[in-house]
Amino acid sequence: MNKILHFAFLLFGMTVFAQNLIPGQLDPTFQIGTGFEDGMDALAVQPDGKILVAGQGDTYQGVPFNRIIRLNADGSPDPTFTGMGNLLIYENYNEIALQPDRKILTISHYTNDVNSTTLYYHFKRLNTDGSLDTTFNAGGTGVVETPTSWISNMVVQPDGKIIIVGQFAQYNGVASKNIARLNADGTLDTSFVVGSGFNSSVYSLCMQPDGKVLVSGSFSSYNGSSVNGFTRLNADGTKDTTFTPASSTAVGKMGIQSNGNIVANAAYTINGVNKDGIVILNPNGTVITSNGTLPELTGATNERFLDFVVQPDDKIIAVGYFSQYGGVTIRHILRLTANGFLDNTFNPGSPGAMVQAIAAYPNNRYVISGLFTRYQSQSMNYIARINGLSGIQTPSGNTSQTICGSGTLASLAVTGQGITWYNAATEGNQLSSATPLVNGTTYYASQTISNNESATRLAVTVTLSTQSTPVFTPIGPICSGDSSQTLPTTSTNGVTGTWSPTFSTTTTRAYTFTPAAGQCATTATMTVTVNNNLTPTFTQIAAICPGADLVLPTMSNNGFSGTWSPAVNNTATTTYGFTPDSGQCARTASMTVVVNTATTPTFTPVSAICSGATLSALPTTSSNGIPGTWAPALNNLETTTYTFTPATGQCASTATMTITVNPNATPAFTQVSAICSGGTLSALPVDSNNGINGTWSPALNNLETTTYTFTPAAGQCATTATMTITVNPNATPAFTQVSAICSGGALSALPVDSNNGINGTWSPALNNTA
Structure with a gap:
């Protein structure tokens, strides 16, 4: 039967007891009085140190109870635990387990009557007061209770979920062959996928710290894979393929040591010899052989281990029905070393009958129950609490x-x-x-x-x-105030320690090194010389003009190198700070470089000119006496801005002058109409339509067509202009001669248009008489 091996007693507030008492001795603080009247099969220890006990007994200290009871830490019955009132008359508990909320899971068996050998199994949960918890798997059918359908073992995960094993085909009507994981409320956890499950009965479980689960039984396959009665499942229910135990290893109870090794009550074969006892397995399930041949049960053939616990020191306390182990007479309880050999420092005496269960208790103690009525010659009816770890421990210290x-x-x-x-x-x-x-x-x-x-x-x-002398690399000399240097606390030959007096960065001192305790070394001394800091000196840089070259020296007159800040500025007077390079005993220094204000050259402005007019050279010396040059070259065709650059060596800024070049306008006139030769020709206007004054040449000529040129008067930005006046020659009208008439004859009016198209009038009036 698998029992819970370890509990978290972090909240248990009892005083530490029984340090350095003999292992296996009774705990005298656990007083049971007359104890139980019959054997007790199952144990569980609560985090508060109270003990749940169940089995065949139904009275404790003469007071009746209903097959399950809770004891206080001192062995007295807990009156707050009333027990389950509707337990079947022929029902006994086989297993007890606690959930994180301290509710109690139980596996029990019963018969229909006292003479029946047909067993039925119950799986239920009790409240913390012992009453039946009707909310557990409420409405579910669980595992159907028949003589061939039962739960043999269970383990509770840290999250409260429960893994059950045994011989069953379903849980709550869902197929789950011989193994299932339940939620904390008793319903089926469908995330734990077992596939076709185990093909035969499962007897025992063990939860590893990593969440994997060791399983043993009479099965030969799991979900279609061959497993031969002993396997390990991952946390999701899948088979752990890294677990490869020998096929000849038949396992019952299991536990885990701190290094991950597996402790098992097993029948196994090593070097061709069949063995039966406690065996230590590697984490992959193979038998550890490096420790030699382990002892085994050597009494009667029906002798066996029923339960065990792994102590914090990995030793194993095993209980059961046996009389010899490895040829040594020892009855019903023993302790093995972490390697699996008998531990002779464990002295339990000989309980008078088999011990069926053991559970870990705070402060290196253990509770045992079974069919015994004496322990170490004292009356202890069916339950006892014993000391576990080494009684008089080996003194501690470095080996x-x-x-x-x-x-x-x-x-x-x-x-x-x-x-x-x-x-x-x-x-x-x-x-x-x-x-x-x-x-x-x-x-x-x-x-x-x-x-x-x-x-x-x-x-x-x-x-x-042999004492060594600490060796150090000499320090210094250092500069006064240099905090970058410290005295090393470890010498170059590995000696650690402290220095005195306190390290000074301003005064030359001798220091003594005292090695730390536990080292074989003498004291050592070191003198650190502290040099005073000097001030760097520099030749003052003369005042400069804005924009002039400015270079600050990186080496002082007295030999200190360093850097200046801020960056050089040749446009404004600036004070610069000199920071000596590290490793020099020098202070900072400063220098102010004066940048004189620049004079602005002044010039008499040049009047605007007409495009193309003569433009005299610009003066090379300003009105305020600053020589220099102009750029660009003079341009008398368009307005241009010229820049004056002072000659070098003068604190003067540049200056500009813009010379306006006005464009030349073209005089515009109203065209004089053509005249007839000799016609009147008025004088041409001396002012153009666009206001330009000037004169015309040549003189007017009304006899022939002539082109006249207009020349603008001086001082005006204008071009010449021309005008051609057309003088048409005079034509002689031609008429058809009127024939002679007789005096007084009819005389038609003369035509007003000549044959060659000239219109006009005739004079004097017609006279047809003369």
């Missing part, structure tokens, strides 16, 4: 200790009470604490408490070392 120079056994650092030194691990001769130490020798220390000496001794191998 290799180095002593500086010379010393005695009193020089060795060992923690314990009543320390006694020996020259051998067992037996041997006692040694005085004044015994001089010999280099390379191993000495052995035990401790004695209340006249009980520890069973084992601490082996201490001594090395006598």
